[in-house]
Amino acid sequence: MGDAGMESTVSPPEGTAQDSFLSMTDVFLISLITGLFTYWFFFRKKKEEIPDLPKIQTVSSPARDSSFIEKMKKTGRNIVVFYGSQTGTAEEFANRLSKDAHRYGLRGMAADPEEYDLSDLSRLSEIDKSLAVFCMATYGEGDPTDNAQDFYDWLQEADTDLSGLRFAVFGLGNKTYEHFNAMGKYVDKRLEELGAQRIFELGLGDDDGNLEEDFITWREQFWPAVCEHFGVEATGEESSIRQYELVVHTDVNMNKVYTGEMGRLKSYENQKPPFDAKNPFLAVVTENRKLNEGGERHLMHLELDISNSKIRYESGDHVAVYPANDASLVNQLGEILGTDLDTVMSLNNLDEESNKKHPFPCPTSYRTALTYYLDITNPPRTNVLYELAQYATDTGEQEQLRKMASSSAEGKALYLSWVVEARRNILAILQDMPSLRPPIDHLCELLPRLQARYYSIASSSKVHPNSIHICAVTVEYETKTGRLNKGVATNWLKDKVPNENGRNSLVPMYVRKSQFRLPFKPSTPVIMIGPGTGIAPFIGFIQERAWLKEQGKEVGETVLYYGCRREREDYLYRQELARFKQEGVLTQLNVAFSRDQAEKVYVQHLLKKNKEHVWKLVNDGNAHIYVCGDARNMARDVQNTFYEIVSEYGNMNQSQAVDYVKKLMTKGRYSLDVWS
Numbered sequence: 001m002g003d004a005g006m007e008s009t010v011s012p013p014e015g016t017a018q019d020s021f022l023s024m025t026d027v028f029l030i031s032l033i034t035g036l037f038t039y040w041f042f043f044r045k046k047k048e049e050i051p052d053l054p055k056i057q058t059v060s061s062p063a064r065d066s067s068f069i070e071k072m073k074k075t076g077r078n079i080v081v082f083y084g085s086q087t088g089t090a091e092e093f094a095n096r097l098s099k100d101a102h103r104y105g106l107r108g109m110a111a112d113p114e115e116y117d118l119s120d121l122s123r124l125s126e127i128d129k130s131l132a133v134f135c136m137a138t139y140g141e142g143d144p145t146d147n148a149q150d151f152y153d154w155l156q157e158a159d160t161d162l163s164g165l166r167f168a169v170f171g172l173g174n175k176t177y178e179h180f181n182a183m184g185k186y187v188d189k190r191l192e193e194l195g196a197q198r199i200f201e202l203g204l205g206d207d208d209g210n211l212e213e214d215f216i217t218w219r220e221q222f223w224p225a226v227c228e229h230f231g232v233e234a235t236g237e238e239s240s241i242r243q244y245e246l247v248v249h250t251d252v253n254m255n256k257v258y259t260g261e262m263g264r265l266k267s268y269e270n271q272k273p274p275f276d277a278k279n280p281f282l283a284v285v286t287e288n289r290k291l292n293e294g295g296e297r298h299l300m301h302l303e304l305d306i307s308n309s310k311i312r313y314e315s316g317d318h319v320a321v322y323p324a325n326d327a328s329l330v331n332q333l334g335e336i337l338g339t340d341l342d343t344v345m346s347l348n349n350l351d352e353e354s355n356k357k358h359p360f361p362c363p364t365s366y367r368t369a370l371t372y373y374l375d376i377t378n379p380p381r382t383n384v385l386y387e388l389a390q391y392a393t394d395t396g397e398q399e400q401l402r403k404m405a406s407s408s409a410e411g412k413a414l415y416l417s418w419v420v421e422a423r424r425n426i427l428a429i430l431q432d433m434p435s436l437r438p439p440i441d442h443l444c445e446l447l448p449r450l451q452a453r454y455y456s457i458a459s460s461s462k463v464h465p466n467s468i469h470i471c472a473v474t475v476e477y478e479t480k481t482g483r484l485n486k487g488v489a490t491n492w493l494k495d496k497v498p499n500e501n502g503r504n505s506l507v508p509m510y511v512r513k514s515q516f517r518l519p520f521k522p523s524t525p526v527i528m529i530g531p532g533t534g535i536a537p538f539i540g541f542i543q544e545r546a547w548l549k550e551q552g553k554e555v556g557e558t559v560l561y562y563g564c565r566r567e568r569e570d571y572l573y574r575q576e577l578a579r580f581k582q583e584g585v586l587t588q589l590n591v592a593f594s595r596d597q598a599e600k601v602y603v604q605h606l607l608k609k610n611k612e613h614v615w616k617l618v619n620d621g622n623a624h625i626y627v628c629g630d631a632r633n634m635a636r637d638v639q640n641t642f643y644e645i646v647s648e649y650g651n652m653n654q655s656q657a658v659d660y661v662k663k664l665m666t667k668g669r670y671s672l673d674v675w676s
Contacts, residue, residue: 068116069123072109075353078129079108082118084136084148084183087451088375090172093215094135096383099241100223104232113151115355121196125164129230131199132165136187137172141515141672142179146277152183155190163195166229170203170218172211176631176676178639178665180204200225208632208676210420212381213412220407244347246441249363252344258361260372262322262508265361273310277452280322280508281309285496286467288505295569298474299533301458302493304507307466315460315540316516316673319468320452322508323489325377329427330370336430339440341367347445359445366440374447377488379419380426384446391442394435401436423479432481453489454512456628456673458536460544468511471536471572516626516673522548525556525623527614529638531563531592531603534629535572537673538562541626542577546585557617558585563592563603588613603634604641614642615649624669631674642670 068080079101083094091110098108106129124130139145144152169191171184181204188202203218205211227233249257261267263278275281283304291299304319313319334341346362360373370376386405392398404415418424426447430436459469474494475487496505518541519526526545528538538560549555560577564570571591580586590606607614617623625642627635639661647657664670 066115066117067120068109068111069120069126071353072127072130075107075109075351077107077109078127079106079131079133080124081108081110081133081135082113082151083110084113084134084145084151086137086139086145088449089211090135090137090145092381092448093170093172094133095243097133097135097219099243100219102241103234104223104227104230105235106226106230106232109354112147112355114147118151118154119158119160121165122160122162124166129232130166131226132167134167134169134184134187134191135172136169136184138174138177138179138181138183141177142182143515144183146512148183152186155187158194161195162191163197165191165196166199167191167196168198168200168203168222168225170205170215170222172205172207174207174631174676176208176636177674178672180206199229210416212420213416216382216407216412242442242445243350244359244441244445245350246439247346247348247363249344249346252363254344256363257344258364259368260324260508261361263361268508271309275309275311275510277320277510280320280452280510281306281311282506283309283468283509285498285505285507288493288496288498291471291572292570293568295565297570298494299570299572300470300472300474300494301573302470302472302496302507303459304468304470304509305466306468311468311511313457313461313468313511314513315457315462315518315544316537317457317514318454318512319457319470320454320510320512321470321489321493322372322452323450323492324371325374325450325488326486326491327371329376330367333370333376333427333430334366334440336427337437337440337443339366341365341370345441347441360449366444369444373450374444375450376427376447377425377485378448379424380429380447382415384426385415385419385429387442387446388436388438391438392433392436394433397433397435401433422481423483423485424481425485428479428481428483450488452510456516456534456536457511458539460540460547462547463543468509469539471533471539473533514673515668516628516671517668518544519556519624521556522553523556525559525617525621526626527559527561527617527623528626528628529561529603529607530626530628531561531634532570532629533572534627534634534673535560535562537628538626539573539576542580542585546580546583549585555585557587557621557623559588559590559617560586561590561592561603561606563594563601563606565593565595567591567593567596602637604637607638607641607645611645612649615645618646618664619650622669624671625664626671626673628673629675631672631676635672635674 072080079098081094081098083090085091094110098110101108121132124132136148137145169184169188171181173181173184184202184204192198200222205214256265258265262280267279268282271282283306285302286305287303289301291301342365344363344365347358349357360369382405385401389398389401389405392401403411404419455470455472457468458471459467472490472493474490477485479485496507498505516537528541530538542558545555545558564572577586577589581589592601592603592606594600594602627638629635642661643654643657646652646660647654650657650660652660661670
């Protein structure tokens with residue numbers, strides 16, 4: 001349009017030469033003026049854009065949105081309890097500590113380090129009587145939990161002066177693991193190195209023993225140390241303070257009610273990647289077969305379809321699944337508490353400033369909360385018993401609950417025997433205490449969240465890019481009270497029958513990356529040790545080595561040490577392993593059947609039998625060693641066997657042999673994927 005307009009404006013009319021000359025001048029002048037105007041216009045535009053830039057930056061990164069200091073000042077808090085939590089226990093302990101603070105005239109808040117800028121720790125001294133507490137769990141082989149990874153990275157790189165910071169650390173770990181409480185120890189040590197002042201000693205909780213008792217013992221000494229440091233006194237006994245208020249929805253749009261989603265409402269109906277802990281993918285179960293041929297246990301192989309999910313995984317990664325509680329347990333809870341489980345409700349945080357608005361997605365029904373969101377099968381912790389005691393109308397039952405929740409030696413012993421060792425869950429406690437009938441909303445507030453379960457992936461993405469395989473054994477046992485307790489996830493998975501009655505069986509899942517990796521060079525030898533379901537990641541490893549061989553790659557020795565109880569009962573993946581051995585992918589298949597003879601034979605015995613070959617692979621061939629399975633006994637016994645082999649063939653004493661194996665671990669040549 002502009003060009004056409006110019007043409008009609010300046011085209012010379014028919015007339016004299018002078019007219020023609022003037023019209024040429026007109027063209028020149030108009031062009032000059034237009035050019036100058038255009039230049040000025042664009043120059044002016046650039047000048048105008050400059051003042052707008054700070055506004056854009058302000059919108060994209062708000063000044064104090066991630067500052068826990070500003071939040072503490074605004075809400076009058078002086079104690080912040082950060083938690084590094086993978087299964088919810090550290091978060092639960094952090095909440096308990098922050099709640100304790102009011103007894104001493106202090107105000108606490110629990111905080112997820114992932115949500116805040118931890119460099120603000122240097123400013124905590126701006127708040128009077130301030131203290132930072134860290135409840136830090138260790139995940140896997142000495143790793144930080146997912147939500148504490150950024151905090152861990154910051155600590156490693158930080159050169160901040162934290163001399164004004166007062167702190168205390170409670171670590172959550174498991175002694176059966178090589179790197180017991182590594183994260184708690186590191187945070188405690190590093191904060192001191194940065195100049196912070198420790199006001200109470202590092203607490204080390206052991207989940208292989210009694211984590212709850214470890215925490216209570218530490219906590220009962222921690223608060224007197226806080227009182228002494230700040231010159232404050234306890235204002236009274238523990239009191240029951242509700243954190244959430246109940247709102248019952250009588251007239252609610254059911255499209256706005258959560259039905260089991262972990263994060264976004266209707267996320268299971270409208271799936272959008274990326275998929276993670278807060279946005280799991282609903283995978284279709286395409287295969288679910290029993291692996292063992294006999295025996296009392298049920299070992300199974302499941303295949304989950306991840307087509308069109310954009311989920312990527314590597315051999316050695318873990319798949320996390322969100323299970324559901326047994327419907328019969330949920331119904332029994334509703335019945336014993338006289339509740340309509342289909343009531344739609346919300347539990348709203350009374351602290352309006354809290355980032356955590358609800359204990360689980362709300363609004364929802366009690367049935368959904370007890371099925372998908374709350375842990376109703378594990379023995380409840382002492383703080384739950386303390387809070388519930390007020391609802392027992394029988395004085396004897398009330399006294400027993402309060403005693404078990406106390407820090408007295410008698411109380412701890414009673415809790416250990418009556419709750420922990422007897423494996424009484426909340427339903428069993430209600431059944432065995434007829435006068436205890438708490439309001440269901442308070443019970444829902446107190447129970448911990450039902451956590452995802454992790455399984456080592458039993459497939460290779462090179463061979464199965466659109467499916468993830470799981471190998472698991474159902475957990476089922478009789479308790480000291482004669483009740484039959486069942487593992488939540490494994491029994492739920494067992495019932496996931498593919499295409500049952502024309503309907504898909506679905507599993508909410510996501511992938512968690514692991515450090516359990518095959519060597520970068522396929523020619524590097526590997527020694528894999530995995531009895532029982534510990535064979536899972538090695539099925540993926542062997543599949544991948546077979547695929548690499550098919551691609552014409554030079555593949556090093558692939559040696560497997562596998563163990564089970566009886567050859568005719570629970571020899572998992574027998575046919576697949578025999579095929580891999582026949583094809584030459586598995587260069588050695590060593591199987592220990594522990595109960596097929598009078599004297600028990602385990603994988604470590606077979607390692608000793610082949611010790612010369614093992615040493616040759618490790619020392620001369622730079623082999624990578626992988627151990628998967630039970631941490632308490634097997635992994636420890638295998639490691640001790642390697643100490644013996646190294647000592648004998650490397651001509652080293654015990655101390656040198658231990659150092660040799662530790663160096664293999666440091667170099668990533670001795671990897672563990674174990675559980676207790």
